[in-house]
Amino acid sequence: MTTRTAPFGDEVLSDIQGFITSGYGHLPHAAYLFLQFQQAALARQWLSLATPAIMSARSWPIESNGKKHKPPLALNIAFTADGLAALGLPPEVLCTFPSEFQEGITRPDRSRVLGDTEESDPAQWELGGTGTPPIHAVLFIYAESATALAAASRAQRTLIEDAQGGVVELPGSMQSGHRPDDNREPFGFHDGIAQPAIAGIPGDGVPTGEFILGYRNHFQIMPPTPVVPAALDRDGILSALENPYHADRPLRDLGRNGSYVVYRKLEQDVASFWQFMKREAARSAGTANADDMIWLASRCVGRWPSGAPLALTPDVDDPRSGDRDDFVYGGDTEGLACPFGSHIRRTNPRDVIKPYAAAQSLSMSEAHRLLRRARAFGPALFDASILSDAAKPEGRRRLMELADDGKVRGIHFFCVNASIKTQFEFVQQTWCNNPRFAGLNDNKDPIIGDNARTDQTSSHMTIPRRPLRVRTAALPRFVKVRAGAYLFMPSLTALRFLAAS
Amino acid sequence: MPLTLHVIAPIRPGEEVRLRDVLRSIGDDIKGRRLSSLHARPHIDFTRSRKIHFARFAILDDAARGPGRKRLLYASAYDGNLDDHLAELIAITSDMDAIWGRCDAYAGTARFGEFIRAHAHEPEALYIAFREGTVERIRQAISLRRQVEPLLDAEAGTSLAGILEAVSKDGSVGRHWRRAGRDFDAAIERLIRALPIVIDLWRAIARCGVANVFRGTQRIVASLDRYAVFRFSNWITRNHLPPMKSAYSSVDLDDGATTPRAPDRAPPTFREDVVAQNQLTVITAVPEGQADRVRAVLLAIDSYAKRLSPDGSLIGISTIHFVRWLLLDNDRRLMLVSDYDGSWEAYIDEFAELILSGLEAIWETADGFPPGGARDLPAFKQFLRDGQVPAEVFFSAYPEETVLNIINDLALVRASSDAVSDGLGDLLARL
Numbered sequence: 001m002t003t004r005t006a007p008f009g010d011e012v013l014s015d016i017q018g019f020i021t022s023g024y025g026h027l028p029h030a031a032y033l034f035l036q037f038q039q040a041a042l043a044r045q046w047l048s049l050a051t052p053a054i055m056s057a058r059s060w061p062i063e064s065n066g067k068k069h070k071p072p073l074a075l076n077i078a079f080t081a082d083g084l085a086a087l088g089l090p091p092e093v094l095c096t097f098p099s100e101f102q103e104g105i106t107r108p109d110r111s112r113v114l115g116d117t118e119e120s121d122p123a124q125w126e127l128g129g130t131g132t133p134p135i136h137a138v139l140f141i142y143a144e145s146a147t148a149l150a151a152a153s154r155a156q157r158t159l160i161e162d163a164q165g166g167v168v169e170l171p172g173s174m175q176s177g178h179r180p181d182d183n184r185e186p187f188g189f190h191d192g193i194a195q196p197a198i199a200g201i202p203g204d205g206v207p208t209g210e211f212i213l214g215y216r217n218h219f220q221i222m223p224p225t226p227v228v229p230a231a232l233d234r235d236g237i238l239s240a241l242e243n244p245y246h247a248d249r250p251l252r253d254l255g256r257n258g259s260y261v262v263y264r265k266l267e268q269d270v271a272s273f274w275q276f277m278k279r280e281a282a283r284s285a286g287t288a289n290a291d292d293m294i295w296l297a298s299r300c301v302g303r304w305p306s307g308a309p310l311a312l313t314p315d316v317d318d319p320r321s322g323d324r325d326d327f328v329y330g331g332d333t334e335g336l337a338c339p340f341g342s343h344i345r346r347t348n349p350r351d352v353i354k355p356y357a358a359a360q361s362l363s364m365s366e367a368h369r370l371l372r373r374a375r376a377f378g379p380a381l382f383d384a385s386i387l388s389d390a391a392k393p394e395g396r397r398r399l400m401e402l403a404d405d406g407k408v409r410g411i412h413f414f415c416v417n418a419s420i421k422t423q424f425e426f427v428q429q430t431w432c433n434n435p436r437f438a439g440l441n442d443n444k445d446p447i448i449g450d451n452a453r454t455d456q457t458s459s460h461m462t463i464p465r466r467p468l469r470v471r472t473a474a475l476p477r478f479v480k481v482r483a484g485a486y487l488f489m490p491s492l493t494a495l496r497f498l499a500a501s
Numbered sequence: 502m503p504l505t506l507h508v509i510a511p512i513r514p515g516e517e518v519r520l521r522d523v524l525r526s527i528g529d530d531i532k533g534r535r536l537s538s539l540h541a542r543p544h545i546d547f548t549r550s551r552k553i554h555f556a557r558f559a560i561l562d563d564a565a566r567g568p569g570r571k572r573l574l575y576a577s578a579y580d581g582n583l584d585d586h587l588a589e590l591i592a593i594t595s596d597m598d599a600i601w602g603r604c605d606a607y608a609g610t611a612r613f614g615e616f617i618r619a620h621a622h623e624p625e626a627l628y629i630a631f632r633e634g635t636v637e638r639i640r641q642a643i644s645l646r647r648q649v650e651p652l653l654d655a656e657a658g659t660s661l662a663g664i665l666e667a668v669s670k671d672g673s674v675g676r677h678w679r680r681a682g683r684d685f686d687a688a689i690e691r692l693i694r695a696l697p698i699v700i701d702l703w704r705a706i707a708r709c710g711v712a713n714v715f716r717g718t719q720r721i722v723a724s725l726d727r728y729a730v731f732r733f734s735n736w737i738t739r740n741h742l743p744p745m746k747s748a749y750s751s752v753d754l755d756d757g758a759t760t761p762r763a764p765d766r767a768p769p770t771f772r773e774d775v776v777a778q779n780q781l782t783v784i785t786a787v788p789e790g791q792a793d794r795v796r797a798v799l800l801a802i803d804s805y806a807k808r809l810s811p812d813g814s815l816i817g818i819s820t821i822h823f824v825r826w827l828l829l830d831n832d833r834r835l836m837l838v839s840d841y842d843g844s845w846e847a848y849i850d851e852f853a854e855l856i857l858s859g860l861e862a863i864w865e866t867a868d869g870f871p872p873g874g875a876r877d878l879p880a881f882k883q884f885l886r887d888g889q890v891p892a893e894v895f896f897s898a899y900p901e902e903t904v905l906n907i908i909n910d911l912a913l914v915r916a917s918s919d920a921v922s923d924g925l926g927d928l929l930a931r932l
Contacts, residue, residue: 099756219878222749245751355819364854430847436777439905468653
């Protein structure tokens, strides 16, 4: 299901932050600075100095050799509700943001639904949790090389220091992320393949309003947007809100061309993941071998390590299909190729949401898409190329003896959506953490689900198969949440307003 | 077939707080949050019940009796007859007076049936996912599945696979005939069930007038273009949802997180989103003179649900166990009472996706219905949230089973007892 929209012109694109439209694949090194505003006026002054350097979505110029001139550095910024308040945004404006954004990611009832409990409890987070100082803003820095990243980070820190204490970096909070050369996340699977195209940027795709405020969404409605009374926008920076239902008072649109970003630092226990696959492979086959481990792990993910979707090639990995996303589950309504409970089938069920018809299912899936902007952290535990290369027997032997090296690794998960409630939270609650997804019994997302909760029945991974299905032992939690935040990523115009008001 | 009960009784002035307190602690018992003091306070031991599918208590406003007055709602779905249900309720309630004694006109357990009948309301529309599904039968099906699951995990499963394969090869002709016969019987049964639609129609016309019945039905199917028959009839009668007035939403600009509109009303975001099943009670105002229009729509839904809907699916929606609509207060209020699967957001989205025109038909006349209609989903969700009353007590006899799970579990029972190995094989392949 794609929506046709005329490509956006540069006047619109130059108002949207580049983070929303690009994963900056050509900039493999990333740093995330977590900031706190101590004094509103000084912080706004800092913001007005930082804003001109913020990367927009404006199309990159074409050089004389016909290639795109990709920028060597990218800078973006997003704010929490606390941060907007600390910048001096009054309550009458803050209350027009969606309630989940106002409340933040750590509310106890929200944690229960997201699965942020026990070892993922916000009380234990490194950043953004209940026991750590509140995050006010995140500054995203992307660069071509580690040295360029260090230089850019230094420059940003100097700007922050120049703010005379109005802005501080949360001590020890800087996070760094990288895009691995082989695009594999720490478990060893090709990641970041299924990115929805945004209608209008530049071609057809998922309705723009699913990702950017100010445009029609899947339901042909503009997503609700935060607003400012016109009296507070004295310089007339923001555009007027054209909503006819609220024409009774003059309002300005603070949300237009902005979006919401969810941050979750996900720590992955790679050794325990593969040890589990080994135990389970041995349980069903008597002895374990690397092929069976990879087979089982791929059922949990829904793709082979190369990225090849099980829906297209259920029996053997086919690296040539490693970046394919043009598939549906219509030919696999029993889940015999790709299990219903697998990570990618839960997070985007495509054309098969039981018991609905394909058109309804596709439509329902479209209303809950996420743009992912993840980066890895920590060193790889093993050479993931062995997973797709049976010609490396010694590497595969190592897979069987994989042990933890005591280092932390995982991904900085970021996703962009116009509604955190109906997109990120919906996927997490209704699809990933739902033990009864698609008529399954006691299954949760084997990768990111809140498995092994003491107050719940244990969850398993069920793999449909003839004559008998395979069901794993109770799943442990391979991924734990270490940090998180709900962020608003304003348009460039809105940034100028925030800096000026 | 399970029956439903809806009791609305005025609460004595000044008793609301204490009653709410008692109900909340009963609700917490069910959620397993108050085990230690189980016997210290009034409780209802729902776990002992063998006939209650779902039950809830909620406290509603009672504007007609005066400001500040409240009334108690008890809604349940149960097997057997009303007297047995009430007897069971008395048997599992430790202190009837602590609950019902706080209502006007309650005169002790001996006259409980009389009291309940005097305050009971009949739904205009009722849908039951499993018309033949008693609590006993559903629980047995769950228990069979629970017994089979570990068998398939263990090594014994391997030999079971062998047995199945052997049985499957035995494709005897007799079995096919048996199956064809059963299909024929089922078709006859469906036809007999469907026939009284004609009577329903006359009854609806007599109660609501022919114009309302025609328009109401038409309104319901306006967005059902995925079915060829409706696509055709909608095309012929030019029956479509009106074009949207604006691409903007009329939803309140203040999202209500910091300043809840009605603190007593609006449940915390995820209050009802904890387990596999949830409940929804929504009360909306029907403007004067609109009741017949609303009733015509509800009677059409009721007739469809009774006569045509297959097990576990209401016009394609397969996440509802029980849902009923009632007109209250001399037709001035409409109450929705639903027991459903999954999250609130997902439930409403499903309606919007599958039967948008149905939502419009039911609520378009209601006070506070969004000017952009149900298609303005943020505003429609706010409309429902504004009318939603949190349940102080919510009990389910099978709290972890979705409608889809029950379909599977009942099919497992059928397949095992029939020994139709093909069907059993299909089930074992995905269990």
